[in-house]
Amino acid sequence: MGGSQKVPDTQESQTVFAVAGLGAPVEIRIDRWGVPHLYASSRQDLFLAQGFNAARDRLFQIDLWRRRGLGLLSEVFGERYLEHDRAARLFLYRGAMDDEWRSYGPDVEPAARAFTAGVNAFVELCRRQRELLPREFELLGYEPSLWEPSDVARIRSHGLHYNLGEEVSRALTLRDFGPQVEELRRVREPSPHRLRLPEGLDLSVIPDDVLRVYRLATVAPWAAPSAGSPPPSRAGLDGSNNWVLDASRTATGRPMLANDPHRALTLPSLRYLVHLTAPGLDVVGGGEPALPGVSIGHNGRIAFGLTIFPIDQEDLYVYRTDPEDPTRYRYGDGWESMVRVTEQVPVRGGNDAEAELWFTRHGPVIRRLPERNAAFAVRAAWLEPGMAPYLGSMNYMGAESAEDFTEAMRAWGSPGENQVYAATDGTVGWMPAGRVPVRPGWDGTLPVPGDGRYEWAGRHEPGTLPSARGPQDGWIATANQMNLPPGYPNAERTVTYDWYAPYRYRRIAETLESRHDWTVEDCVGLQSDYVSLPARSIQPLLSGLTSDDPRVAQALEMLRDWDARLSADSSAAALFEIWFRRHLRPALLRSALRQLLPADRAEEALVRILPAEDAAADARVDLGLLLAPGDRLGPDPAREVRRIILDSLAGAFAEAESLLGGDPGSWQWGTLHHSLLRHPLAELLRERTGSEPEWASVGPAPRGGSGDTVGAAAYTSAFRQSGGATFRLVVDVGSWDESMAMNSPGQSGDPRSGHYRDLFDAWAADSAFPLLYSRPTVEEHTERIVTLRPAPEGP
Template identity: 80%
Template sequence: MPDAEDSQTVFEVPGLAAPVEIRIDRWGVPHLYAASREDLYLAQGFNAARDRLFQIDLWRRRGLGLLSEVLGPRYVEHDRAARLFLYRGGMEEEWRAYGPEVEPAARAFTGGINAFVEMCGRRRTLLPPEFTLLGYEPSCWEPGDVARIRSHGLHYNLGDEVARALTLRDFGPEAEDLRKVREPSPHRLRVPEGLDLSVIPDDVLHVYRLATTAPWAPASGSRSAAPRTGLDGSNNWVLDSSRTATGRPLLANDPHRAVTLPSLRYLVHLSAPGLDVVGGGEPALPGVSIGHNGRVAFGLTIFPIDQEDLYVYRTDPQDPSRYFHDGGWESMVRVTETVPVAGGEDAKAELRFTRHGPVIRRLPERNAAFAVRAAWLEPGMAPYLGSLGYMGARNADEFTEAMRHWGSPGENQVYADTEGTIGWCPAGRVPVRTGWDGTLPVPGDGRYEWSGHHEPGTLPSARNPRSGWLATANEMNLPPSYPNAERTVTYDWYAPYRYRRIAEVLESRRDWTVADCVRLQTDHLSLPARGVLPLLDGLDGVDGRAGQDPRVARALGVLRGWDGRLEADSPAAALFEIWFRRHLRPALLRSALHRVLPEPDGQLERALARVLPAEDAASDARVDLGLLLSPEGRPGLEDPDEVRRVLLTSLADAFPEAERLLGDDPGSWEWGKLHRSLLRHPLAERVRERTGGEPEWMTVGPAPRGGSGDTVGAAAYTSDFRQSGGATFRLVVDVGAWDESVAMNSPGQSGHPDSPHYRDLFSSWAADEAFPLLYSRAAVEQHTERVLTLRPASGTA
C-alpha cells in the first residue's frame, strides 16, 4: 500500500465498539481479532475495502446498474439489463430467509466499507489509482446491496435450454444429441405442448447475457444462446482417517472461475467470541464460504440445479404489453427508472415484468414476448450469502442442518469435523415442475408453473462411506436410486473426466498428505487424451496414408509413447490440444452431421457452428469420445474406416498448424509456449482510451501453463490459447492440525497495485505451489508482516 498507509498502523473507524487487531501475514492474509461479531464484520468490510476497494466498487456498480454513472453512455444497456435482474421483493422477507445473523452482518460489513470510503475522501493516498485514472470517486453502500445484487452468481440452465430449442428448431433432435450429452440417460426430449420453436429469436438471451456477464469480459466466441459452463467448474474431496498418513481427515477444494486481476476470492481469518473461521469468500460479501472454523472444514463445487426457465408468451395484437395466461390477458408490470450517465444525458430504463419474472425480449411482429423465471430472484437466494449460516457450525450435524437453508447457487458441499466424520451434502433450491422437466422453454399460458420447491431433505447425501473418501467435480452424481424424472435436478451436468481422474488417484493409496492433495489439485493428466491415444496404434499402414503424407508420420511420431499428461513443457501435449480441439473435434462432428441433416450440403457448416462448443468452454469431450470409441448407433461413424479417415485427415491438418505456431522442430515444442496465463485489469482498455496509455501493473504475466479444461488442474483457454478459467484459489485443510493447512490465491491478496501483495503469489501459483494457511494465534504472530489496529472513532464508541 502507499507509504502514507504503511506509516499509519492505527485507524479510527466509526461504528466500532472496541478495538480490532488485524495481523497481516507474509502471504497477505489478514487475521482479524475482535471483541464482538458486530465489530468483526465491520472490520471485515473495512479491511476488504482497504485491499479491494476498486474491485468491490465495480462489483456493486455493475450489479446495481450504475456503471454508466461513472463510465459513460456505452454501459447504459448493461445497466438496464442489470436492473431487470435485481431482487425486487421486500427486504424484511429477504433478511428473514437467511436467519437472524445475516442482516446485522451485512449492516456492519457495509458500514466498514463506508468507513474506508469516507477515509479515502480525507486521505487521498489511500485511494486506489483506478479512481484517479478513470476520474470518479468510490461510493458508499447500503446494507441491502449485498443481498439485492443477484446477477454475479452462477446460473443454470437458461443457456442450455435456449441452445437446445434453437438446435431443435433448425436441425432436429439428432443434431442436438451431437451438441451436448444429457444425463441421467437415456433422456428423450419432448417439445412442450403449445411451444412454437419458430417464434424464439436467435438473440432472445441478449439482455440476459448483458446482465450476467461483465461488459469487460474477453470475447469467448460463444454464440448468444451458448451456455457458460466451460469456466465455472470446481473440484473438492474429503478423506477420512483411514486414508491419510496422519490419521486425520483431509479436505481439498479448488473452485474454478474466470482468471482475473485481482482474483475473484479473498482469504481472511475472522476471530471473535464464538467464531473463529478462516478461508476464502468473495471480497464484496461478509463471512467465509470455503475453509474451516477449528471444528469443521468445508468446501464447495457447483451442483448444477436447474433454477431457471424461459417463458414464451402470446401477446395481445392490440396491446403488446399484455400476455395470455390462464384463459385471459394480463398486463406486464412496467417500471421506469433513471440511469445516470457520465458525460451525457440521463437515460430512461423501461423495465417490464410478468408474473414469472423480467421480460428480456419482446417480439410484437410475432405477437410474442419472453421472460425469465429464476429461483435466484426469490427471497434468500443471494449467491453465497447463506454461508454465514454454516461457517460457525460446531460439528457435522450442525453443518448439514445449516445447509438445509442454502439457496443459490446449487452446491456440492463436502465437510469433515474433528470427530472424524466426513460427508457430502448437495444443497440448493430445486423447483417442482409437475409433468415437465425444464430442458426446453415453455409457454407462459399457465400450463407450466412451478409448484413450489422440493424439500431440502429430498436431495441425496452421504456420510462416512466405506471407501473412506468422497469427491465431486460437477459431474452427474445422483445415485441410480434417485428419481430424477419426478424430482428433476437437471439434465445438464459437466463432463465426468475430472471426477474420474480424482477417483482413480484417491483410490490408489491410503497414505495421503496435504502435499499429495496439492499435487492432485494440479494434476494435468487428460483422460480424453488417454482415451484417444490407443486409436493411433496401427495407423501407419492404413491405405498407406502415413507413408504418403509425411505430416501424419511426423505427428504420430510426436504422439506415440506420450502418457497423456498436458505438462507445460510437453511437445506432445501441444500437438494433441491443437489436433483434438481445432481439427479432430470439428472433423468428427462434420462427419456425423453429414448423415443426420436432410440437406447436409446447404446446412452443414451452419449446423457445425451450432453444435461446436465455444472455444473457452470446450472442456466436455463426451460427444467426441462417444463418436470415436462407441461409434455403434452414432450417426455417421458406424464405419471404422470413416473413423480412421477422420483421424488421419485431421492429423494431417493439425501438424502444419503446430509448425506454424511453434516452429519446424517438434523437439522444441512446448504446450506452455502456447498455453499461457496473462492477467489483464478489467478496465485496462478503458484507461487506455481515457489516458492514451496504461500502467504496467494492469498486466500480470504471462506464465506458461499446463493442463486444459479436461484436467483436474483445470486451465480452460480461448482461441489464442490464453488461459481463461481455472483455480486461482486452492485450499487443503488438515483437520485438527489446522496450521498444517495450505492455500493459494493468485495473483495476490490485494487489489491495490502499490501493495506488495498485489501479484506476489502469481509465480508460485503458476508453478502449482501453495503456502501455509495459518490459524493458531502463535503461528499467526510468528509470521506477521504487519499489524493494523482499528479503534473506535472519538465520540462514536
C-alpha cells in the same frame, strides 16, 4: 512446496485507523502472504472490521461489483453502458427486504449492516486522506460510493447461472436442425433422456438473440467481444473440484479436505482469504470480498468446501401477446398485463436516462417481439428471497459439528452446491444443497409457454436430495459430474439434465483410490494434475495406424508414446490439444452431421454445435463418436474413424509447425498455453489516459492442463487461459497450521501493495503457501499490523 518471498507493503508496518461504529479496538495481523487475521471482541465489530479491511485491500474491485450489480456503470463510464445497467436492474431482487433477511435467519442482516458500515468507513477515510484512494479512481475520474446493507443481498446477477442458456441452445438447435443434431451438441444425464417438446411451444417464434439482455446482465461488460456483440454464455467455464479423505486414507491419521473452485481468471482474484476471530467464532478461508463471512475454509472444528451442483433454477417463458396491446400476454383464459417499472439511470457527461423495465408474473421480460405477437421472460429461483449467491454461508461457517453444518445447509439457496465437510471427530461427508423447483409434468429442458400450463409448484424439500457420510472407501469427491445415486427419481424430482463432463472426477477418483497415505502436499499436487483422460481414451485407437505422410507418422509416434499429461513442457501435449480441439473434434462432428444433413446445412449446423472455444467443453460426444460410433459415421464407421484420425492429424501437425516451428522436439504446450491476467478496465484506462498502466497486466506465464484435466485450465482460441482455479485450499483437519492455500495473483487489489501480484509466480508453478490459524503461528509470520480503534463521537 513453500510460499513466495516476503514482499513488504508500501505502507508502514504498523498502522492505526479510527473507525466510526466500533465498540472496541480490532487488531488485523497481515501475514507474509497477505492474508489478514482479524481479532475482535464482538461479532458486530468483527464484521465491521471485515468490511473495512475488504475495502482497504479491494476497494476498486468491490465498488465495481456494486456498480455492475445495481446498474450504475453509466454513472461513471458514460452512456455506452446503458444497456448493461438496464439489464442488471431487471435481475435485481425486488421483493420485500424483510422477507429477504428473514430467509437467512437472524444473524445475516446484522452482519451485512456491520460489513457495509465498515466499507463506508474506509470510503469516508479515502475522501479525507486522498493518498489511500486506489489509483483507478484517480485515473478514471470518479469517487467510490457509499453502500446500503441491502446491496449485498439485492445484487443477484454475479452468481453462477447456466440452465437458461442450455434451454435456448436446445430450442434453437431443434428449431433449425432437429433432435438428431441436438444429440450431437450436448450429452444429457441421467440417460437415457428423451426430449419432449412442451405442448403449445412454437419454436419458430424464439429469436436467435433472445438471451441478449440476460447475458448483458450476467456477464461482465468487459468480457464482451470488442465488436460490441453480447458476451457469450460462460457455461462450462465455471466448475470446481473438491474431496474429503477420512483418517484411513491419510498419512497423518487425520481427515483432509481439498477444494479448488474454477472461475474466470481475473485481476484481482475473484476470492479473498481472511481469518475472522471473535467470541464464539474463529473461521479462516475464502469468500468473495464484497460479502461478509467465509464460504470455503474451516473454523477449528469443521472444514468445508464447495463445487457447483448444477440445479436447474431457471426457465424461459414464451408468451403470446395481444395483437392490440403487446404489453398484455395470454394467461389462462384471458389477457394479463405486464408490470412496467421506470427508473432513472444517471449518465456521466449527459442527462439521466430513463430505463423502462417490464415484468410478468414469472419474472423480468428480456425480449419483446410485437411483430410475432410474442414476448419472453425469465423465471429464476435466484430472484426469490434468501437466494443471494453465497450469502447463506454465514449460516454454516460457525458450525460446531457435522450435524450443525448439514442442518445449516438445508436453508442454502443459490447457487446449487456440492458441499463436502470434514470434522475433528473424524466425520467426513457430502451434502448437495440448493433450491430445486417442482415442475409437475415437465422437466425444464426446454422453454415453455407462459400461459399457465407450466408453473412451478413450490420447491422440493431439502431432505429429498441425496447425501453421504462416512464413506466405505474412505473418500468422497465431486467435480460437477452427474453424481445422483442409482435409483434417484430424477424424472419426478428433477435436479437437472445438464451436468458437466466426468473426466475430472474420474481422474480424482482413480488417484484417491490408489493409496492410503495422502498428505497435504499430495493433495496440492492432485489439484494441479494434468493427465487428460480424453487423450488416454483416444491413444488405443492410434495403435496399428500407419501413414505414408512422414508428418502424420511422426504425429502418431509422438502421441502413442506419450503419458497423456498436458504438462507445460510437453511437445506431445501441444500437438494433442491442437489436434483434438481444432481438427479432430470438428472433423468428427462434420462427418456425423453429413449423415443427417446436406453438406451446406451440415456446415451451418457445425457452427451451431461446436463448443465455445474458451469453455471447458465436453469431450463425451467426441469420444462417443470415436469409440462407439454405431451408424452415426456412416456404413463403415471403423474406416471413417481411421480416415478422420489420419486426415486431421495431418492438419494438426501442419498447424503445430506454423505455431511452434519445424522441430517437434522443441515444441512445448506452455509456449502456446499461457496465463495473462488483465485488469477489467485496462482498455478503458488506455482510452481515458492515453496509455495503459504497467500494473494493468500480470503475466504471461506458461501453463499446463486444459478444461478436461483436474488442474483445470480452459483457454481461448489464442491459447490464453480463460478459466481455472486461482484459489485453492487443502485443510489438514485438526492440525490446522499445516493447511495450504493459494490465491493468485495476490491478496490485494491495490497495485501499490506488495501483495498485488506476489503469488502469481507460485501459482503458475502449481505451488501453495501455509494457511495459518493458531495465534502464535500468525504472530510469528506477521508482516504488518493494522489496528482499528473506535472513532471519537462527533458533536
